[in-house]
Amino acid sequence: MSVYIRCKVESGLVILESDEKLTEPKIVTLTGADTDCRQLDCIRKDGRYHITFEASSLEKWSPDTPVLYQLKAGSLTERFGFCELKTFSNTDVLLNGERCYLRGYIRGIVAHEHPNMTGGTLKDAAVKNIRQAKKYGFNLVRFHSTIPTPEFVEAADEEGLFIHMEIGFAYEYDEKGDKKRLSMDNASWKETILRYRNHPSVAIFCIGNEMHKSGHQPEVHALYALGKELAPAKLIMDNSGWGEYDRPTADIYSQHIAYYFPFKHHADMFETDNCWRINGSTYDEPLENDISNAAVTAHIRREAVPLKPVIAHEAIHYIEIPDYEALNRKFDDFCARVGEDYLKANGIRKPRYMTALPELIRRKGLEAKMPDYVKGSEFFKKLAIKRYLEQLRHSRLCGFEMLQFADTLKYENKNGIVDCFDDDKYIDPEWMRSVNADAILLARFENEVFYHDTPVNVVLSISNFLPQPYIKGDLKVSVNGKEVWTGKNIALAGGLQKLADIRLRFPNSGKAEKMELAAEFTAPGQTLKNAWNFWLYPQTQIRVLPEMELNDHALEERIKAHHGEKDASLVLTDTLTDRVFKHLEDGKNVILFYHRDNPGNRYYWPGALERFKPCIWDRGSNLGGVIDSEYLRKELASGRYFDLNMQALLESKYKICLDDFPVKTEEFIFGIDKPVRDRMKGLIHGVKEFIPEDTLRNFSHLFSVKVGKGTLIVCTIVSGGQFSSPASDTFLAALLNGATEFATEKAIEPAVLKQYLADETAKGERREDVMNHFWEIDNKPVEDTLFWEQTGIDLSKLH
Numbered sequence: 001m002s003v004y005i006r007c008k009v010e011s012g013l014v015i016l017e018s019d020e021k022l023t024e025p026k027i028v029t030l031t032g033a034d035t036d037c038r039q040l041d042c043i044r045k046d047g048r049y050h051i052t053f054e055a056s057s058l059e060k061w062s063p064d065t066p067v068l069y070q071l072k073a074g075s076l077t078e079r080f081g082f083c084e085l086k087t088f089s090n091t092d093v094l095l096n097g098e099r100c101y102l103r104g105y106i107r108g109i110v111a112h113e114h115p116n117m118t119g120g121t122l123k124d125a126a127v128k129n130i131r132q133a134k135k136y137g138f139n140l141v142r143f144h145s146t147i148p149t150p151e152f153v154e155a156a157d158e159e160g161l162f163i164h165m166e167i168g169f170a171y172e173y174d175e176k177g178d179k180k181r182l183s184m185d186n187a188s189w190k191e192t193i194l195r196y197r198n199h200p201s202v203a204i205f206c207i208g209n210e211m212h213k214s215g216h217q218p219e220v221h222a223l224y225a226l227g228k229e230l231a232p233a234k235l236i237m238d239n240s241g242w243g244e245y246d247r248p249t250a251d252i253y254s255q256h257i258a259y260y261f262p263f264k265h266h267a268d269m270f271e272t273d274n275c276w277r278i279n280g281s282t283y284d285e286p287l288e289n290d291i292s293n294a295a296v297t298a299h300i301r302r303e304a305v306p307l308k309p310v311i312a313h314e315a316i317h318y319i320e321i322p323d324y325e326a327l328n329r330k331f332d333d334f335c336a337r338v339g340e341d342y343l344k345a346n347g348i349r350k351p352r353y354m355t356a357l358p359e360l361i362r363r364k365g366l367e368a369k370m371p372d373y374v375k376g377s378e379f380f381k382k383l384a385i386k387r388y389l390e391q392l393r394h395s396r397l398c399g400f401e402m403l404q405f406a407d408t409l410k411y412e413n414k415n416g417i418v419d420c421f422d423d424d425k426y427i428d429p430e431w432m433r434s435v436n437a438d439a440i441l442l443a444r445f446e447n448e449v450f451y452h453d454t455p456v457n458v459v460l461s462i463s464n465f466l467p468q469p470y471i472k473g474d475l476k477v478s479v480n481g482k483e484v485w486t487g488k489n490i491a492l493a494g495g496l497q498k499l500a501d502i503r504l505r506f507p508n509s510g511k512a513e514k515m516e517l518a519a520e521f522t523a524p525g526q527t528l529k530n531a532w533n534f535w536l537y538p539q540t541q542i543r544v545l546p547e548m549e550l551n552d553h554a555l556e557e558r559i560k561a562h563h564g565e566k567d568a569s570l571v572l573t574d575t576l577t578d579r580v581f582k583h584l585e586d587g588k589n590v591i592l593f594y595h596r597d598n599p600g601n602r603y604y605w606p607g608a609l610e611r612f613k614p615c616i617w618d619r620g621s622n623l624g625g626v627i628d629s630e631y632l633r634k635e636l637a638s639g640r641y642f643d644l645n646m647q648a649l650l651e652s653k654y655k656i657c658l659d660d661f662p663v664k665t666e667e668f669i670f671g672i673d674k675p676v677r678d679r680m681k682g683l684i685h686g687v688k689e690f691i692p693e694d695t696l697r698n699f700s701h702l703f704s705v706k707v708g709k710g711t712l713i714v715c716t717i718v719s720g721g722q723f724s725s726p727a728s729d730t731f732l733a734a735l736l737n738g739a740t741e742f743a744t745e746k747a748i749e750p751a752v753l754k755q756y757l758a759d760e761t762a763k764g765e766r767r768e769d770v771m772n773h774f775w776e777i778d779n780k781p782v783e784d785t786l787f788w789e790q791t792g793i794d795l796s797k798l799h
Helices: 122-135 150-159 186-196 218-230 324-338 340-345 353-364 367-393 429-433 553-560 578-585 630-636 644-650 679-683 726-737 750-763 770-777 785-790
Strands: 003-008 013-018 026-029 038-045 048-054 069-073 076-080 085-088 092-095 098-100 102-108 140-144 162-166 170-173 179-183 202-206 235-237 253-255 288-292 297-301 310-316 399-403 439-445 449-451 456-464 472-479 482-491 495-504 513-523 526-537 544-549 565-573 589-593 607-609 625-627 654-657 666-671 699-707 710-715
Touching (some): 003 069, 085 235, 102 162, 102 310, 186 202, 186 218, 218 235, 310 367, 367 439, 439 513, 449 726, 456 513, 456 526, 472 495, 482 495, 544 553, 578 710, 578 750, 625 630, 699 750
Parallel strands (some): 102 399, 140 162, 202 235, 310 399, 449 526, 544 565, 565 589, 589 710
Antiparallel strands (some): 003 013, 026 069, 092 098, 170 179, 288 297, 439 456, 456 495, 472 482, 472 513, 607 654, 625 666, 666 699, 699 710
């Protein structure tokens, strides 16, 4: 017997559809107690029985109130929740008639999964994962190309978590290895929907992952129609990740937005239609037209506006460095506790990285730096998560699915909020909920760094998807813990709502200051808090004028404009030539503003281009960094680890790799590289090991070393007026005024340094691996066909 329970919450009805006549059907509680639901009618239509119950007295199922009932009819018992999920226009997901913001995380395939690390049953593992996810503000889980276990679905019903499940699909290939057509399991699609359609937790039935141009596929149209026929009250999704902006084969779209970081030049990444233009229109309409005739010439750019509500596909994805020693101890203790039989039954074994990476750290002599690497990467990841989620909530998107909530066990990419045991790591749940809940406060600053004599303009808003959004409360605004203003009786209407324009001015304290703007909204039963940092700097004065040999004339003019006192013992240059050695031999101190691409360099210093954005899985080389100079921390009003005020200093700059440098240097600012392999090394070249030259490289932005009679101070994060900002101006002044702060006893012979640089120059530039290169060029939302062709990757060989 096949029974479908369809809830119409706004109408107060439950409608049963059955292929057989039901015997005395009734709706009861989980304990078997009767409810006030009464049968209104029973009709036979299209060979099926349709029974309608008046059900307005039932409590609504939601992630916050996961109340369950039972349908009983003879020997039949079917559990369900009084829940209705649908979409409105291309803007909203509606849960029980009110707007709902989907805050998802991803499990499923092995790269995003972890086995049962509880020592208990599958149900125990499901309950722990769900409770942890909800503690951090999530209300949805996507099972990537996977159907979850019955135990997980049962737990999600009871605990209150939406599920997005996927049957998966494949491509058929011809003898040349080219994609021929989609291969989909229609029987599995139907069977899965019939099995899980009465579960209130199951929100989305999806065919599979990242299917390009799904709206062009006849098979997809057929499966969508079948899904709507079998489960009209569920959301049907043709694929997660891609598809045409106007396709009719999904109720909700999950779109790959971009691998950008939504900050500064990419702050609008959720607002543009760039990602939609990749797959274009279902109807093959051109999105750009050029018209030319006798009367007019015109270029038309058609906007690609998505037809359905959109959630961000595989969002965030930022990684950090774990404490490998602690992780090994925890894993070993777990194995000893659960025993060999449990490990075998659950497919648990120690992954390679747990031993390989600690050995690599010892081999590279990084033990002393690892505490900073761990803490600095954690700080930068939190900073990036907050920025991403807040920018997302400023947009029209109605949710996201995050890679990922729990660390995978098998791979080294630690992009979870919790570890592979589903235990807390370093992120505070209350902090996470301040940016990941039904309602959050938002602030938009014109910048993060300001001079004291300029106003700080802020727009305060709220993203409000509370189940009961129409509330009234008070908004308090504070700076550095002191109340600035409280607005009374602020009425909320739901959705994204601007609350206030704020203009702040501060007295000139004559020193750099890190400030905190905090907002708190209070209403009956609700307290929302959030806070944002910004920095104030005095107008800088460069008091020391070095001897300058700069090709960067904009930078030279900036320095000369300060009319500092000349210091003949200090040389400033931006080219690495033999003149640097001449100055050092003469006993002068040399500040070298080095970039690999500076014109005039005779010597090449190995390193990598820098971006102020986090590593995404295996893309990138920036997990934050360390300011190991109390003098610079004071001058910049910075903490020990990279914060938002460092963006102007780092973006588009360079960092030097000191892995093979002949001697130790005095490092004042250094970066944190990722401990992750480039996937293409394994997929294309079969290299599975961690390569020291590619992993946890010792990157430095500012260091010094004695060379002969002088001291060489190497800095990679200063350039001309194009990148001028209060923070970079302050850093430049601190560097020149306080050159003596960078003295060191660590030394290298001039001949050794020159030979090292000559050897590196002869080897040629070290280019980044494929995935790192995509991260550093930062000019496309995702890797496209041209990128793969330019890097020599044939994706057809990877299937």
